[in-house]
Amino acid sequence: MESSAMGTGNPEGLETQVDDADTLEAGYTQAHRFYEWIGLALAASSLGLAAFQALGYLDAGVLLWLIAAFAGAAFADLLSGLVHWGFDTWGSVDTPNVGQLAIRTFRHHHLDPKAMVHHDFVETNGHNAMLSVAITAPAALVPETIGAGPTVFLFWAGLLVAFTSQLHKWAHMERPPRVARWLQRARLILPADAHRGHHTAPHDGGYCVTTGWLNGLLDGVGFFRGLERMVTAVTGVLPAERERR
Numbered sequence: 206m207e208s209s210a211m212g213t214g215n216p217e218g219l220e221t222q223v224d225d226a227d228t229l230e231a232g233y234t235q236a237h238r239f240y241e242w243i244g245l246a247l248a249a250s251s252l253g254l255a256a257f258q259a260l261g262y263l264d265a266g267v268l269l270w271l272i273a274a275f276a277g278a279a280f281a282d283l284l285s286g287l288v289h290w291g292f293d294t295w296g297s298v299d300t301p302n303v304g305q306l307a308i309r310t311f312r313h314h315h316l317d318p319k320a321m322v323h324h325d326f327v328e329t330n331g332h333n334a335m336l337s338v339a340i341t342a343p344a345a346l347v348p349e350t351i352g353a354g355p356t357v358f359l360f361w362a363g364l365l366v367a368f369t370s371q372l373h374k375w376a377h378m379e380r381p382p383r384v385a386r387w388l389q390r391a392r393l394i395l396p397a398d399a400h401r402g403h404h405t406a407p408h409d410g411g412y413c414v415t416t417g418w419l420n421g422l423l424d425g426v427g428f429f430r431g432l433e434r435m436v437t438a439v440t441g442v443l444p445a446e447r448e449r450r
């Protein structure tokens with residue numbers, strides 16, 4: 206089968222690394238953990254300040270808060286799908302910068318889905334916390350400039366982006382905390398049954414792991430296959446061989 210691993214030009218090298226879950230797990234370094242701590246510290250500051258600023262708009266009304274929270278959660282779900290699809294589909298553990306930092310964890314998760322259940326809070330949430338800072342910063346720093354709706358929206362989007370891996374982890378746990386089970390039953394966060402499909406080869410759907418709300422729509426219209434065709438048309442790069450993910 207044709208395959209191309211972006212950044213390696215060496216499908217054999219990809220094969221030897223991706224086939225070994227222990228090798229991928231061992232790629233978790235002290236430097237990586239330090240990066241995650243920085244992400245958590247920055248996210249705590251930015252998210253905390255964004256929450257404070259959003260609460261300043263409590264008088265904007267229940268409807269605005271409901272719409273902004275729903276839109277923020279849907280946006281976080283879409284972003285989780287795009288990021289997850291990107292790291293599942295393109296590149297390899299040898300890709301510069303993101304290979305070890307991000308792609309490694311996604312490929313490892315397919316080989317050993319339960320491993321993430323044993324990751325502590327820092328390893329689970331550090332990456333997404335760092336990503337969430339870019340979302341919450343405008344709400345934290347310039348709430349008057351962007352106004353009530355965007356401030357509340359960015360707070361909720363940032364909160365859910367920061368904890369997406371926690372929600373994903375709960376979907377893999379036999380017995381998640383009671384509050385998680387309640388939120389899963391209410392379909393407010395990713396339920397285990399909604400995520401199961403992604404862990405069946407060839408792992409080519411169900412990429413959204415925050416609330417899972419968008420999976421039916423995006424998979425139904427072939428959104429990610431269309432994106433893959435677009436990327437291939439523009440760059441000439443083929444998706445990584447799907448069986449290996």
Ligand SMILES: [Zn+2]
Binds near residue numbers: 403
């Ligand atoms: Zn995946």
Ligand SMILES: [Zn+2]
Binds near residue numbers: 373400403
């Ligand atoms: Zn999973």
